Amino acid sequence: xxxxxxxxxxxxxxxxxxxxxxxxxxxxxxxxxxxxxxxxxxxxxxxxxxxxxxxxxxxxxxxxxxxxxxxxxxxxxxxxxxxxxxxxxxxxxxxxxxxxxxxxxxxxxxxxxxxxxxxxxxxxxxxxxxxxxxxxxxxxxxxxxxxxxxxxxxxxxxxxxxxxxxxxxxxxxxxxxxxxxxxxxxxxxxxxxxxxxxxxxxxxxxxxxxxxxxxxxxxxxxxxxxxxxxxxxxxxxxxxxxxxxxxxxxxxxxxxxxxxxxxxxxxxxxxxxxxxxxxxxxxxxxxxxxxxxxxxxxxxxxxxxxxxxxxxxxxxxxxxxxxxx
Numbered sequence: 001x002x003x004x005x006x007x008x009x010x011x012x013x014x015x016x017x018x019x020x021x022x023x024x025x026x027x028x029x030x031x032x033x034x035x036x037x038x039x040x041x042x043x044x045x046x047x048x049x050x051x052x053x054x055x056x057x058x059x060x061x062x063x064x065x066x067x068x069x070x071x072x073x074x075x076x077x078x079x080x081x082x083x084x085x086x087x088x089x090x091x092x093x094x095x096x097x098x099x100x101x102x103x104x105x106x107x108x109x110x111x112x113x114x115x116x117x118x119x120x121x122x123x124x125x126x127x128x129x130x131x132x133x134x135x136x137x138x139x140x141x142x143x144x145x146x147x148x149x150x151x152x153x154x155x156x157x158x159x160x161x162x163x164x165x166x167x168x169x170x171x172x173x174x175x176x177x178x179x180x181x182x183x184x185x186x187x188x189x190x191x192x193x194x195x196x197x198x199x200x201x202x203x204x205x206x207x208x209x210x211x212x213x214x215x216x217x218x219x220x221x222x223x224x225x226x227x228x229x230x231x232x233x234x235x236x237x238x239x240x241x242x243x244x245x246x247x248x249x250x251x252x253x254x255x256x257x258x259x260x261x262x263x264x265x266x267x268x269x270x271x272x273x274x275x276x277x278x279x280x281x282x283x284x285x286x287x288x289x290x291x292x293x294x295x296x297x298x299x300x301x302x303x304x305x306x307x308x309x310x311x312x313x314x315x316x317x318x319x320x321x322x323x324x325x
């Protein structure tokens with residue numbers, strides 16, 4: 001299933017690693033992408049599934065849920081043993097995490113992408129696509145949830161994040177690191193299994209998703225952005241605090257006002273790894289602790305949770321199950 005991204009980009013110059021979004025460049029169809037990488041047919045019988053394609057950074061949660069609906073439909077086909085989804089790297093981590101929350105399947109679902117266009121010298125897209133098909137066709141991948149295959153590594157949907165803006169090694173796997181690797185000889189090797197599996201949230205395409213905003217903390221940050229989010233009608237708010245999740249005093253006061261106004265507030269951190277525990281101060285304030293989930297994934301989980309429930313205790317329990325120790 002192709003949803004666009006740099007993996008389908010083609011530039012007139014094979015030295016173009018940055019300007020392939022310009023007008024003179026083009027985007028290949030899924031059929032053209034698969035035709036350009038005939039090696040995938042040596043691994044599995046591949047069925048191409050049409051899906052809406054476009055820049056990943058242009059998608060909101062309704063668009064991501066739309067992709068999830070396409071994947072869900074394909075997974076229901078008994079003839080399908082696994083699904084590979086190509087996507088733009090900008091929001092790959094969000095899509096992977098959302099899929100892990102709304103899909104209930106033992107079949108492998110593997111996301112892949114590219115940091116360089118298909119036309120580039122040393123483009124990473126073709127091998128990433130081959131590796132993703134290898135993982136999806138691997139019996140050991142079944143029952144491991146949604147996976148991401150990039151640059152020879154296999155990542156957990158819960159942990160993966162885009163840590164760099166360029167280069168094929170832009171993705172990281174948080175505290176867990178990669179779950180496994182695709183070796184140069186094509187072998188798929190899993191080193192460990194992520195035991196924590198999120199509960200399935202039954203949110204489908206077309207379901208209205210409440211507004212959830214994200215505010216980053218920084219030295220001297222005041223209440224303006226928090227108050228603006230509340231004024232804009234946010235049902236939820238994620239605070240990406242410094243250290244282990246500490247907003248400034250002005251932000252904290254504004255967050256408490258937001259809680260009093262009925263907004264569900266989640267406290268996350270702005271670092272690349274870590275955890276915000278449900279410490280007593282947060283519990284007393286009625287603020288959800290984001291646990292090990294970074295702010296982008298906190299936002300997705302909070303938004304999907306608010307579709308069904310605004311009870312802070314039950315939402316905290318959900319965050320504990322998905323991102324806790």
